[in-house]
Amino acid sequence: MPQVSMTVNGKPASGDVEGRTLLSSFLRDTMGLTGTHVGCDTSQCGACVVHVDGEAVKACTMFALEAEGAEVATIEGQAAPDGTLNAIQAAFQEHHGLQCGFCTPGMVMSAAALLKDNPKPSEAEIRDYLEGNLCRCTGYHNIVKAIMAASGQNVGAIAAE
Amino acid sequence: MPKDHEGIGASSKRREDVRFLTGAGNYTDDINVNGQAYVHFLRSDVAHGRLTKVDTSEAEGMPGVIRVFTGADFEGVGGLPCGWCVTDRHGQPMQEPAHPVLAQGKVRHVGDPIAAVVAETAEQARDAAEAIEVDIEDLPAVVDMKAALKDDATKVHDDLSSNLCYDWGFVEENREAVDKAINEAAHVTTLELKNQRLVANPMEPRVAVGDFNRATGEHTLYTTSQNPHVIRLLMGAFVLGIPEHKLRVVAPDVGGGFGSKIFHYAEEAFCTFAAKAVNRPVKWTSSRSEAFISDAHGRDHVTKIELALDKDNNFTAIRTETYANMGAYLSTFAPSVPTWLHGTLMAGNYKTPLIYVNVKAVFTNTVPVDAYRGAGRPEATFQLERVIDKAARELGVDPIALRRQNFVTEFPYATPVAVEYDTGDYNGTMDVLEKMADLSGFEARRKESEARGKLRGLGLNCYIEACGIAPSQLVGQLGARAGLYESATVRVNATGGIVVMTGSHSHGQGHETTFPQVIADMIGIDADMVEIEHGDTANTPMGMGTYGSRSIAVGGSAMVRAAEKVINKAKKIAAHLMEASEADIELKDGQFSVAGTDKSVAWGDVTLAAYVPHNYPLDEIEPGLEETAFYDPSNFTYPAGAYACEVEVDPETGKVEIKRFAAADDFGNIINPMIVDGQVHGGIGQGIGQALLENCVYDESGQILSASFMDYAMPRADDVPFYDVDHSSQTPCTHNPLGVKGCGEAGAIGSPPAVVNAVIDALHSGGHKVDHIDMPVSPARVWAAMNA
């Protein structure tokens, strides 16, 4: 079985994988990083979004071997070492942007990628960007709101608090 | 005051969020038991056929294969039980087919499991499953419900007399009176409609991990369930014959349910059974594709409704005829959905004196259908609110005025369909809606849309639902094979901290935050001193779980009852410590005091005394401070609301865009407004999904055409707007201690009719006299209706 090595959340990570092993399986099964979720088998749901070399990637669409030498960031590496939530995570909690939590890691990782490129996205830009992230619980209201808040926008006027 | 210690009424931030936001949640697929093997199910790819050969010999020799199971291995094992027996119009019990864990003799829907491979890895199990040789003699597939009831239809179950599960009439005694009222009415509005088949699609697919401890003889099942105790009872007693004390069922963090994780599924029984048979833990993780053909589906009703009005536009009678698809087998609560969760709601918010509901439940070669968010109540609301809208248009009256004129205004109100509404204020709730939705500004907005070449429509909807399921004796009479109480144990520790063990289950609802808010209020302590445990039969009392918007109304009430017992005992201890009479003891802000004196002892002093009973009334009471309560509600709760949706229809393409959505709900008292808002948002999102996008489609051969997220249109962030929600209209429930009604399903019940009514209104504004469009109201359907 081939070996793969990469950096995950700043630490070296390696393991034996099959050619068909997905990055999502490598992270979950080999690395025990179960925060990356798998919600579909057609690359539609976005529960598995991680960052590979700074870009948002659906970890279920990439073979582990393709991430050889890459810098991978997952939900487990987003909070500060002392546990303090980052701005996006904190906004999700503050604005109730999650219910069951299953879509949440992918949402947070997608939001981070969006805000890196577009620090003050409009509501429409956020909704458009989240096209690849399904949430069945929240009706998206509080997710969009949380991302707007995380980007420093005033969300007080948005309907319903 | 309450807000300071995050009690009732505070929008406390959720404590469960931190683990979910940091990837530290513990979902069933995150659980790996030492030495586990993996299972892959070989499922039927045809809708209906006779199994003539299942040859596993090649698969058994494949790398990593531990054992291959077929239906033959389950011959001595019970089938999956149905938890509700409906009695038909003639007093006969429904037809109830066997539901084997693995198919025996026949396959009856695409996805029916034929065999299961247990192997060292998931990939090896999958590879080996492909090597199983199966011959199936094709039989004609029964897909259309009306065709299924024809005399010459192929039978889904050879041993049943037909494909009719039951023909239910409700209230049967009213049938003739309803017929007469409709014949004599000044006006009758008729509508035929479909409530399409949906797939619940919680984002977490189902998972089951079975484990067997040979030394103790104990089975453990980790499963994605909304009600682990129910699974333990059904699987233990009816399928595998394992007594409860040898069977532990754990439902850890669960990634959404929406009903689809209520039911006992074959994969749970298989993993439990196989773990003992192969002497290894056995894990199954559903793929999404597998979920589409193995999770119970929802809705799938075809209905004709007639609404009779007198010359003054008062509703005089309602008659409905519904065909309800059961699929190929009876899922756990399937028979109750089109009957007791649907017929009983046909009065809606209105004082219609005569109602008759006929439901024919039908077996077809499709995935079983069962409860999905709202379960029966969305179907009832959709018919009623669509037909009222049509009646208003036919009569040329304002749809809000017509509704208001017919609202129930006096409570309690006994409907002609067996339920009694305890409280409500439908006019008050409508007032809230009219204001928040700025309905008076609609015409101006319509003009503005028209100036841009768009058709704007306004759709109204009122709903009522029966939640807080349910009074056990009542549902027992109606055919439920289980009680529907809830339980809680309140364990106070020596230093005053509290653990509440509830039979209720949270899979997104936020119990870990809201339940402590209630206890914090009752005792006057910080909510952080209270912890909630749920989801593990080993440490929670027997409880019925979470569905039907019942957690706070029933589970919360059980917790309150247990906490009251704790407080009563603590008062006895406090009285002893202060040498006062128990009757004079007051508990406030975490302090026990003697009325009229300045004597007091703290909560922690009393709890410590309970466990270190040196100075303690041992001759009167036992040490310790831990109480359990089972709460059986005396009635359902009746949340109600008024929703308004504004859409724009593009006349060129038929595309519908939701511009505004306002929801005014009466949930009675509210524990955590932030969480209630979130529940309503989610429900509306799903309701909009049903109204505009989602559709589970079978072709004539019984092949499912929408079996992945590529073909089944889930609502995405850019399909929905921000929602305006308001819960200021509050009539507290009169019969539970918190005055709460439940909020989990409201949005999914209230939103689809509002959206469709808005689309129809938009089309009429453009001169298109369209009476109805079936959901999903897709661009193609809207365009076709406009251009018919």
Ligand code: FES
């Ligand atoms: S699991 Fe990767 S997109 Fe669904």
Ligand code: FES
């Ligand atoms: S929070 Fe449950 S799927 Fe998004």
